Amino acid sequence: MVTNMQKVTLQTASSTAPDYTDIAIQLNDVGVWYGTNHAVESVSLDIYRNQITAIIGPSGCGKSTLLRCINRMNDLIPGTRVDGEILYHGVNIYQNGIDPVTIRRRIGMVFQKPNPFPKSIYDNVAFGPRVNRIKGNMDEIVEKALRQAALWEEVKDKLKQSGMALSGGQQQRLCIARAIAVEPDVILMDEPASALDPIATLKIEELMQELKQLYTIVIVTHNMQQAARVSDMTAFMSIDRSRREDRIGVLVEFDETKKIFTMPTQQETEDYISGRFG
């Protein structure tokens, strides 16, 4: 375990500076309202391809809200409004004529609590490819996704069993397999390990390092060590200090992870990562 963690840390440290021309998603001045409640204000950041971008910050600062805007999951909550623009390979996903269903096929999501469908392991993975009419041998698609999610060896003999019968860590890897079965471009992860034990967490983190070869990953996490271990870029969000009672989430600092954790430019970031608040 220790060696694994060291390996991950080393990888992070030795990762080359991101290629700034290769941007998957660009957030320009993004604000989010729930009804009249201003949840997030004026966030601008770039998400680079095949990198892991972590969003950290104290509870209630709008990390998950912001994440859920990137694949328009917030559309499902009535009264949600997003302003500014979110460009996916240069196209604003909030412009007229863009179908959120297409967005979500390209930008998949893994949730905080493992949420497999109450169906077999096989059907859990096959659901996405089926609804998206992905061509090919379904058995092969399912096997490939389960292999990529490092779950195949554990479940290959019980594909017909319920996904709900797996352990929490296995369920979350099943959810990751389900997400990658539709061959997305970007995977959004909303605190994917917060409901898991340390060993299962480590497995998910190792998996993310594998997956970033193929996918762009954005992860929201409460766990600063996790952000430091797995991510290439880190965005630190917090509640706007000048209007504390309004609880508006803002982006404080966005930079390479090693810079955020070693020499942040903002006092608030330093306070947070050194454990002085949050």
Place this chain on the structure above:
Amino acid sequence: MANSHTPDLSLAAAPEARRRQIMGRFFAVLLLFCTLFGLVMLGVLLVQIGNSGTPYLVQIVKPGYSVDNIFEDHTDLHIGSTTIAINTGLLTNYHSRTPAKAGLKSALVGTLIVMALVALFTFPLGVGAAIYLEEYAPPNAITNFIKLNIYNLAGVPSIVYGMLGLAVFGRAFGLLEPDSAFVKTFHLNIHQSGIHQFNILGLPFQFPFGRSLMAGGLTMTLLVLPIVIISAREALRAVPGSIREAAYGLGATRWEVTSQQVVPVAMPGILTGMILALSRAMGESAPLLVMGAFIYVPFLPKNLWDQFTVLPLQIYNWISLPKPEFRQGLAGAGIMILLAVLLLMNGIAIYLRNRFEKKW
């Protein structure tokens, strides 16, 4: 250690603890009484009905005796020297003025057909409405108004549905009756009964539906539809939102999320609501009586446009006759048959529901 607080370590019951214990036991007994009240009453009812009805269903005839002539058409089972005579005439005969020959054949068939129609109409309409209200309807004042009024409809007395059924399905608001303004204005050539019969693709059809099985089935559908909608909505609402999110997150459309993930999870609950609704419909007599269903039907329906009667109406008929053989014996036997059909139907539905649940 400098703390001056010394906790009381004695385990002897404090005086008020005893009183609290007694209060707890008192409420436990009270709640048990509430539970048993209804059950005891049901038990009394079943015993009473069984007492008066059983002799009209089966007789155990000891060796050397013959079957009592309270029923004529019977099938005999011989176990050793004892004979068990079963009143099969009850199921195979129509109503008769002679109690020994009376049966409820047309009522049993009528009930089964009406129930099949109600199930056929109610399931798609009720589940469809529930899916719309839970998964599609925008959360606004109009939706809330509709939801509130479905609750109101569930509380409307059944006899009102009978009048509604008569006006809408039975008579189509009298639109085609000879003296209606519509018929007079357009000089339509209409049968005196006000019912227009014709064929569609070689199948008989009529409008309005009159006193037919179709009119009865639709009237009962109106009666139980609110119950089905409400229970199906509850079942859909109980499906965790995380399942919807997961499916949407994979690029599924609202229809795919609803039909492939949400409805299958809710199906056992939806079926439970259907069972309750059909049980309610099966026992109802008032709406069909108002709608114009017949009490004495000495034939089986040839098609859905024929006249019919149902078990509760046949029982009602027997109870209102002066002879005690009808009032007590046959009515009791009829109620036992009704309960048996009800339990059989519920049993099948529960079996189907459990199979649904076991699928994953």
